[in-house]
Amino acid sequence: MLSYLINGISLGSVYAIIALGYTMVYGIAKMLNFAHGDVIMIGGYMAFCSTSYLGWPVIPSVLFAMTVCTMLGILIERLAYKPLRDASSLAVLITAIGVSYFLQNMALLIWSSNPKAFPNMVNLPNVVIGDIQISSVAIVTIIACIVIMIILTLFTTRTKLGKAMRAVSEDKGAAQLMGINVNATISMTFAIGSGLAAIAGVLLCTAYPTLMPTTGAMPGIKAFTAAVFGGIGSIPGAMLGGILLGIIEIFGKAYISTQLSDAIVFAVLIIVLIVKPTGLLGKKMAEKV
Numbered sequence: 001m002l003s004y005l006i007n008g009i010s011l012g013s014v015y016a017i018i019a020l021g022y023t024m025v026y027g028i029a030k031m032l033n034f035a036h037g038d039v040i041m042i043g044g045y046m047a048f049c050s051t052s053y054l055g056w057p058v059i060p061s062v063l064f065a066m067t068v069c070t071m072l073g074i075l076i077e078r079l080a081y082k083p084l085r086d087a088s089s090l091a092v093l094i095t096a097i098g099v100s101y102f103l104q105n106m107a108l109l110i111w112s113s114n115p116k117a118f119p120n121m122v123n124l125p126n127v128v129i130g131d132i133q134i135s136s137v138a139i140v141t142i143i144a145c146i147v148i149m150i151i152l153t154l155f156t157t158r159t160k161l162g163k164a165m166r167a168v169s170e171d172k173g174a175a176q177l178m179g180i181n182v183n184a185t186i187s188m189t190f191a192i193g194s195g196l197a198a199i200a201g202v203l204l205c206t207a208y209p210t211l212m213p214t215t216g217a218m219p220g221i222k223a224f225t226a227a228v229f230g231g232i233g234s235i236p237g238a239m240l241g242g243i244l245l246g247i248i249e250i251f252g253k254a255y256i257s258t259q260l261s262d263a264i265v266f267a268v269l270i271i272v273l274i275v276k277p278t279g280l281l282g283k284k285m286a287e288k289v
Contacts, residue, residue: 010138012246013145017200018223019238021193027233034096037220040105043198044205063201073194107213118205231282
């Protein structure tokens, strides 16, 4: 039971880190970036190439993956989403799907469809408590999620750029009138979300050491589910939703069915949204008519 709980929190922590990227972009730019899952995959490949082909140590490899994904996030925002700033949500959604397929096919051309064996990026001993052995990857993942959550919360509440992001989230027009560069703020949001996606990609591929062009597809969908579950637009909600989703998935696989675990996760989401449409920590937004 305890080992399942820890594994669930570990998996949920990965979902939470990915969901933070979703929730920041939606909360500030009001866009659903469905290409976010494929940025995870790119981050995994960058860490894989720098470690396996170039022989770099773990930390430089992770930093390299974060740098590439951060630049990729800015590029995607500038080329794909910035021209659609005032477009309908449907146009943005179709563009996001197009960017997702573009990244998957680009990875397919570069690295082929053959699965790559991802190297272990956490070379630490496992922790033994009584009869239970806790993976060092699980511990590092949970700690990374907590640290990222704290840093993001402090960043959005204490720094000038973080306050600018909150202002843009509340009202783009008013923020622009107050001298805030809305375009730069949104680009920075994509950059931060994509950098987090690289970390999530490394942690995910370390825990499940198989890398292919579709690696980020299902985790991306589940992380979006976690963001909605917790209350999209809420940073604590993304973390709570991710962790609960991970626990539900692991316990579903252990006690019900491995084939039905995904269905159970999405069924729980439907039930939560019926009871509380804004998510667990979401807030109702009043709109002027």
